[in-house]
Amino acid sequence: MPWKQITIKLHNQNDKYAEKVGGLLDGLGSISTTFMDNQDDPVFEPELNKIELWPNTNVISLFEPEVDAQDIVNRLKKFLKVEELDYLIEDIEDQDWVRAWMDQFHPMQFGERLWICPSNQTVEAEDAVVVDLDPGLAFGTGTHPTTRMCLQYLDHLALKGELQDKVIIDYGCGSGILAIAAVKLGAKMAYCVDIDPQAIEATISNAENNQVLGKIKTYLVDDFAKENVTADITLANILAGPLVELAPTLSSLTKQNGDLALSGILDIKEQDIVSAYSPTFEILDVLHDEEWIRVTGRKK
Secondary structure, rough: OEEEEEEEEEOOOHHHHHHHHHHHHHHHOOEEEEEEEEOOOOOOOOOOOOOOOOOOEEEEEEEOOOOOOOHHHHHHHHHHHOOOOOOOEEEOOOOHHHHHHOOOOOOOOEOEEEEEEEEOOOOOOOOOEEEOHHHHOOOOOOOOOHHHHHHHHHHHHHOOOOOOOOEEEEEEEOHHHHHHHHHOOOOOEEEEEEEOHHHHHHHHHHHHHHHHHEEEEEEEEEOOOOOOHHHHHEEEEEHHHHHOHHHHHHHHHHEEEEEEEEEEEEEHHHHHHHHHOOOOOOEEEEEEOOOEEEEEEEOO
């Protein structure tokens, strides 16, 4: 049977109102509730520990098939004390959502040799270095410009012979995609660090699937702080705010004359990053992709 989906379209409302609507729908039996922009008004980098929503937000809730969706909308109106509400009720057919997403996910090439490929597909190129990766628990499949620029960077290093037998630190590893790609391109060892246990779980799973688990070590941030590790190449695909705060840490983790690649940065934050890292790194390059940038440097 199809699920019932109720979309409440909010116009010119603040975050708290949208969260209130979502909370009420949860209380009325919603299985899941998500928030989506209903105009082209993206929020790229909210303040730390703050949930940032849009002034025009769709609150989308999924309910069991047998519910009376119109009754839920009527009750929501009463709770909100409003006469009118912009809403949409739809029947959503059940399906394998992971498989549906994977059907949209195709092999992608980064640079000359590196490919990211879902497990249900293959790459025909003879000299291809393939990372098998399915959409899953943690951020990082190569579709976003920030990840794309980092993968291109690794492919470029490998083609120059500058990745072979190197030690890598992937700080904020997400799915582990960068570390796994680095190892498959020739790196000796990759240390993967994240604050999220789910990211560590995803990295281990993806490393196993790519037969490189022996060259991948995973750590939560606090555990890694106890290790005495430095890298030939340090990667961090996070956000500008945390990257600025992490400048002393990432500098200390990078060997003398070691390389650094930072991404996850909006172009308007370029000067913040350059100012934070230029005291200890020679800034080599700033690459732009859409509104995002990648900054590379070498430890002085």
